Amino acid sequence: MIDVQGLTKRFGSTVAVKDVSFQVPTGQVLGFLGPNGAGKTTTMRILTGFMPADEGSATIAGFDIYTQSLEVRKRIGYLPESAPLYLDMDVPDFLSFIARVRKIPASKITGATNRIVELCGLKQVMHKKIGELSKGYRQRVGLAQAMIHDPDILVLDEPTSGLDPNQIIEIRELIKELGHEKTVILSTHILPEVTATCDRILIIHDGRIVADGTPEKLASQAAGESTLWVTISDMTDAPVSAFSRIAGIKSVAKASENRADKDGQRIAMKLHPGVKPAADVFRCAVEHGWTLTELHTESATLEDIFAQLTR
């Protein structure tokens, strides 16, 4: 459905997007994840035909984004970052303008508008100027204009920014629902968002794709990085190597900083994937006559993967 090959985009001497390639099949919700300035928005702008890339090519629904840009744009619904809108227009005028340009037949404009107003919860603000709306409602108007023509492909740049928690949940549900039949690319830097809505995640950093996979796959990669934290109250200079003989422990290190609420020496043990050596650690401490005041496993999450890859 979407096939991107080697996109590169430079702004002066900075490279915003570096040789990015990926494919998105129909019916997949793909999340672009990355810190600010990673190249998410630039990639989306290239795909939606707003700006050309310097190198590389892409096809959307079989149409080339350069030579058949209009065909591509017809099939895409795009919500640009921070939902730019004509602030002087009122909501119905704006939606009917979009409907017209989107070539919705005149007889169907009312129906399409009513459907989208219902879907995006815009009924209460239909008489207002867009400039008078709160950030959350503007975001919804932005979503409405992206979906009014029922496109096959949705490109949403930070769709939930500015929404309150209830609205965020609504919009996520909506995206999930749309994802059954449509291809959706969304960008975000909110991690729970991708786990909640996306079938697949691309982590982008410095213009490159640094990770690609389902949320589960990326999380399980991260699981290999879990850490067992131990605090021993009466051990000051004793060697920590005693623990390293326990099966399943990759490395042992004294934590450089002791936490104020934990009395004693804090030790971090990196674990091999899938092992649970807590019981052995406890026995080992008992054998040495040490008093354990803390013992817990911290498994790495998407956050850790994200932090690792984008540092």
Add this chain to the structure above:
Amino acid sequence: MSDIYAIFKREFRSYFDSPIGYIFITVFLVLTGWLFYSSFFILNYSSLRGFFELLPWMFLFFVPAVTMRLWAEEKKLGTMELLMTLPVRDIDVVIGKFLASFCFLTLTILLTFPLVISVVQLGNPDMGPIIGGYLGAILMGGAYLAIGMFASSLNDNQIITFIFGVVICFGLFIIGEGFVLIRVPGSWVPVLQFLGIGAHFRSIGRGVIDSRDVLYYLSVVALFLFLNIRALESRTGH
């Protein structure tokens, strides 16, 4: 075609969605009216010549003010991204926007009709120069608009695009005027006179519609709309 109409309609309405259109029209009518009547009764001559002589100077500031927001505002608000990712060709957007500002300017010019009524009531003017003057004003206005709209595509700050517009319009106007022409070599005079915006307006204003004058204005419009399309192609997002 329907794209051009949709863009046109939105853009034309936007002049009246905010007070800006009403303010423009009021200021223009008050200024031209005041400047016209202040000398009209002294000259005691029943014609609109004074008004039409004033117009190129009025337009110099008024027209770039009408066009300064056309692209600058889209860039500032970020709606440029919305607009240029809709399935509309760049040329259709440019033409739609141009036609919207053109209709707005034409409406403003036609609203000066009370001047015509007072001239007709107070005397027996020659209608040829009046009709020619209005036609010339609309054509010259179109040329100024195309220039101003191009200027608007060069920056996202409306004050800057206004100044760009005034400067380019002034440049194209001044090269054909007397105080430049007397300072250049004789062989340049006909060329500069032809390139200047004002001479064609005065020529049409005499009530003689020469196809060269019409063609000149249409060429200026076409050239600057073309430059505008090119300026859009080089967009970088901001």
